[in-house]
Amino acid sequence: MTALLTLDAVARAYVGRQGLFGRVTTVRAVDGVSLTLVRGETLGIVGESGSGKSTLGRMALGLETPDEGGVRAFDAPMPALGTPGWRALRRRMQMVFQDPLGALDRRLPVLDQVAEPLTIHAIGDAKARQDVAMAALQAVGLSSEQALRYPHALSGGQRQRVVIARALITDPDLLVCDEPVSALDVSIQAQVVNLLIDMQAARGLAMLFISHDLRVVRQIASRVAVMYLGRIIETGAAADVLRAPRHPYTRALVSAAPAPGRDRADRVILTGEPPNPAARPTGCAFHPRCPLVTDRCRTEAPVLSAIAPAHSAACHLLSTQTPPAAKAA
Amino acid sequence: MADISAQAPFRLTLPRLPWYVWAALIWIVLVLVVAVFAPLLTPHPYTAMKLTNRFVPPFDRWTHPLGTDELGRDVLSRLIISVRISLLIAFGATLISAVLGTTLGFLAAHFRGWVEQLVLTLADFQAAMPFLIMALSVLAFFGNSLPLLIGLMGLYGWERYARVARGLAISANTQGYATAVTQLGAAPQRIYLRHILPNIASTLIVSMTLVFPEVILVESGLSFLGLGVQPPMTSLGNMVGYGRDYITRAPWIMLSPAVVIVLTTLAVSMLGDWLRDKLDPTLG
Numbered sequence A: 001m002t003a004l005l006t007l008d009a010v011a012r013a014y015v016g017r018q019g020l021f022g023r024v025t026t027v028r029a030v031d032g033v034s035l036t037l038v039r040g041e042t043l044g045i046v047g048e049s050g051s052g053k054s055t056l057g058r059m060a061l062g063l064e065t066p067d068e069g070g071v072r073a074f075d076a077p078m079p080a081l082g083t084p085g086w087r088a089l090r091r092r093m094q095m096v097f098q099d100p101l102g103a104l105d106r107r108l109p110v111l112d113q114v115a116e117p118l119t120i121h122a123i124g125d126a127k128a129r130q131d132v133a134m135a136a137l138q139a140v141g142l143s144s145e146q147a148l149r150y151p152h153a154l155s156g157g158q159r160q161r162v163v164i165a166r167a168l169i170t171d172p173d174l175l176v177c178d179e180p181v182s183a184l185d186v187s188i189q190a191q192v193v194n195l196l197i198d199m200q201a202a203r204g205l206a207m208l209f210i211s212h213d214l215r216v217v218r219q220i221a222s223r224v225a226v227m228y229l230g231r232i233i234e235t236g237a238a239a240d241v242l243r244a245p246r247h248p249y250t251r252a253l254v255s256a257a258p259a260p261g262r263d264r265a266d267r268v269i270l271t272g273e274p275p276n277p278a279a280r281p282t283g284c285a286f287h288p289r290c291p292l293v294t295d296r297c298r299t300e301a302p303v304l305s306a307i308a309p310a311h312s313a314a315c316h317l318l319s320t321q322t323p324p325a326a327k328a329a
Numbered sequence B: 001m002a003d004i005s006a007q008a009p010f011r012l013t014l015p016r017l018p019w020y021v022w023a024a025l026i027w028i029v030l031v032l033v034v035a036v037f038a039p040l041l042t043p044h045p046y047t048a049m050k051l052t053n054r055f056v057p058p059f060d061r062w063t064h065p066l067g068t069d070e071l072g073r074d075v076l077s078r079l080i081i082s083v084r085i086s087l088l089i090a091f092g093a094t095l096i097s098a099v100l101g102t103t104l105g106f107l108a109a110h111f112r113g114w115v116e117q118l119v120l121t122l123a124d125f126q127a128a129m130p131f132l133i134m135a136l137s138v139l140a141f142f143g144n145s146l147p148l149l150i151g152l153m154g155l156y157g158w159e160r161y162a163r164v165a166r167g168l169a170i171s172a173n174t175q176g177y178a179t180a181v182t183q184l185g186a187a188p189q190r191i192y193l194r195h196i197l198p199n200i201a202s203t204l205i206v207s208m209t210l211v212f213p214e215v216i217l218v219e220s221g222l223s224f225l226g227l228g229v230q231p232p233m234t235s236l237g238n239m240v241g242y243g244r245d246y247i248t249r250a251p252w253i254m255l256s257p258a259v260v261i262v263l264t265t266l267a268v269s270m271l272g273d274w275l276r277d278k279l280d281p282t283l284g
Helices: A053-060 A084-089 A110-120 A126-139 A156-168 A186-203 A214-220 A238-243 A248-256 A295-299 A324-328 B002-006 B019-036 B075-111 B113-128 B131-142 B146-153 B158-174 B177-183 B188-224 B236-246 B252-278
Strands: A003-017 A024-038 A042-046 A068-073 A093-096 A174-178 A206-211 A223-228 A231-237 A305-308 A311-313
Touching: A003 A053, A003 A206, A024 A053, A024 A068, A024 A206, A024 A231, A042 A053, A042 A214, A053 A174, A053 A206, A093 A156, A093 B177, A110 A126, A110 A156, A126 A156, A156 A186, A174 A186, A186 A206, A186 A214, A206 A214, A214 A238, A223 A238, A223 A248, A231 A238, A231 A248, B019 B075, B019 B252, B075 B113, B075 B146, B075 B158, B075 B188, B075 B236, B075 B252, B113 B158, B131 B146, B131 B188, B146 B188, B158 B177, B158 B188, B177 B188, B188 B236, B188 B252, B236 B252
Parallel strands: A042 A206, A042 A223, A093 A174, A174 A206
Antiparallel strands: A003 A024, A003 A068, A223 A231, A231 A311, A305 A311
């Protein structure tokens, strides 16, 4: 299968300044990330805040231009932001935002907003657009009465359904979901995730699903990439990575997610400061918090290498073929 | 989709208006009707002098309900013509400065870089220089005509719209609905005109209702200095300015245009305030 989307060693740095005359600091939000996405696949991007997940998603859509590396979509380089070529590509790649109220124009009824991509890309006539938009809203479970409401008159879950309906109305091939359920109640989260799963199954969408919530990622993703300070530190099939994590950070992450019937004493509790992207530690970025840290970790950055078929991790302890579990015991 | 238009959000059910909005609306409509039909409504030609009829007080003779001025001209007739001229200048100038300022603000927000620097420098320049001095120099060098005066007054207050429009457009572009619409593939003109403009319209309308009275006052000041509307043409400010000389002997000459200025600016402000709330679908 050909890749819908390829990111080749992309990096994005932000330049900041502390105070009026402070020194300039460079934050490498994303640092040399490569990934591919094929049709019908869901890739979950997992990591804590500041790990570069959202920047990665924005670069995948061409909303941000990488400083290094390249993005290819549909076997062509990503056009520059705002060019006609980039705008036309929006028909095939869409985004679901974290905050559905912020992503909707509060001065337009939601039906008009769902029909808007059709107007922008000149699909159908005015009457047909309204009908298609109404059908799309009904497909995500909104009534025709709710379709005429303004965003503030809908609940959070309904708003996110509207955003999903709008993103899918041009029948795109790729959907980037940036924390689509983290602003919603837990009871609503499952509905929205199930809706995304159904839509993907029905349309063969490729999806880049960005989340810090491992339960949600486990439910929706077929592959997972774990990010730490702008780099992918472990990637593989969702079942492998989330059930048998190998990298110490992933192990801590997975054990921190609550699971019924598991002893709380098994948890790996990370110590030390949360990562500061402006002051990246030397060697392995995770070494100040790693329970298994060695001298080599402090000086030498590990590279992402295969540890099993279709399962890679960036950790010195794994590349020496010594299972960290044995060492920790 | 007839049922959609039937549920349009801006239903103006008449009995629901607060009394002060009614009052403002009635006054504005009255003033507009007077302005439009001014030549038909004047009981006397507004330039007709009759020196035997100087300083007739109001309500003294039925032929001159608001009295006469120092040259025996009918104050009511002059007031009617003044309303027409002043409203033309005030509405024209307010519209010009709103369109100019908003356009420049959007351009600054869209292109950033040197375009933004240029717009902001111009705005600072405009804010730093007393408007009256600029108006005086322009009128002194280019003479005086009504279109020139309206265009000049159109430069009044544009920097406020530009700053507001730029700031709100930048914040909309970096987060929220404008990003979402950009991501849908919309062209810039669609984002700015269909999404950002309606969202910031309430702020701009309030700015307009603030600028409108100021334009009337600046025009009055210019006319008082002899650089605004030139006699025999008249305006509200012109009447106040020339009537000021007789404020102790014949206060009605300047009081009637002054009352019209106060009531009109008050009505515009109140209507604008009410409109801002009504144009926002999230408020009631």
